[in-house]
Amino acid sequence: MPELCDEQGLSLKSRAIAILDKLISIERLAAFLHLSARLVVLVRKPFVIGITGSVGKTTTIEMIAAVLKRSEVESLVGEVGRAENNMNDDLGVPATLLQFCDLKEEYAPSRLRAACLAPFRVLRIISGIGHYPKVFVLEFGAGWGGHVARLAAMARPQVAVVTTIGAAHLERFKTLEGVANEKMALVKAVPPSGLVVLGSGHDFVNQLERASNAPVVKVNGRGAEFAENAARAICGYLRIPDAVVEYGLREFKPPKGRLNVLKLGNMTLIDDSYNANPASMRYGLDTLAKSEAKGGRKVAVLGYMAELGENAPQYHEEIGAYARGHADYVIGVGELAKYYDADIWFDSSEACAEQIESVLRQNDCVLVH
Secondary structure, three states, X not given: OOOOXXXXXXXXXXXXXXXXXXXXXXXXXXXXXXXXXXXXXXXXXXXXXXXXXXXOHHHHHHHHHHHHOOHHHHHHHOOEEEOXXXXXXXXXXXXXHOOOOOOOOOOHHHHHHHHHHHHHHHHHHHOOOOOOOOEEEEEOOOOOOOHHHHHHHXXXXXXXXXXXXXXXXXXXXXXHHHHHHHHHHHHHHOOOOOEEEEEOOOOOHHHHHHHOOOOEEEEOOOOHHHHHHHHHHHHHHOOOOHHHHHHHHHOOOOOOOOOEEEEEOOEEEEEOOOOOOHHHHHHHHHHHHHOOOOOOOEEEEEEOOOOOHHHHHHHHHHHHHHHHXXXXXXXXXXXXXXXXXXXXXXXXXHHHHHHHHHOOOOOOEEEEO
């Protein structure tokens, strides 16, 4: 049966979704859920662990949540909820607190469903009906100046983690100092009875420490090593037995696209494709340099880095030089990747996928970032 259309040729279904898209915009829904989540937090007072930083946030969230969600740990601290699917903004954080983890913000009917259910969800949660987490592990994103402070005011963290400060979001914050000041808002939000965990491998760690009203623990490492040390510090604060923590860390599986090591026949693939900025690029290249190629080459397939502002070419040149010192063969993908001065360059990921088989050799160890 043919689909009914209006005079402009649009299907009635498409027309209805377009109207919904205007009525239940992302901005309107975010504002509504923000107020709803503030009420829930005010009444239920969950213990919030907030994580921010320029790189390594997802691995840190997953690592901490994996340990805390073990049954023997939840019996001590209570049910644990966590950020999923990069839900770290004005819509994602309140949606997590209201347990709308299946919300698809780009899909208007999904937003309508959340808007209709939110009042009932709030009543159920504040009435104590059903389960509600006592602990939340949340990611606090930085979309604009004052963003982290706004999110922290909605869900004040008892524990804050800043992974590192590096060249990310420079189109928004212009300088590294601007990035540090934005992330500092999470540190300032922690009460004196809480805990602040700082990665020690950047230039702003002392500045962040001075801004804290709570005790500060500085931990070493990058990537998974940092995440493990941060989890140990938080679990120590929560008085979780060390043996339980270490067992949970050993059982942890890294999230997809974060230095996942895969065997493809005689080749080894290091999949670090989820995100790209100078700090994560260097860490990925360090990992490649330490890997065994077993008679093959160490190959770096590097996409371009976004949101680096007017100094983007310089950052790409620096990473290109770093890559040539850590890999035997460098492949660049994307317009800005021309500045890597790579051994071979492709204008798009599609072009790279079509031709890369002819470039790679048996026993190569390949980093995709």
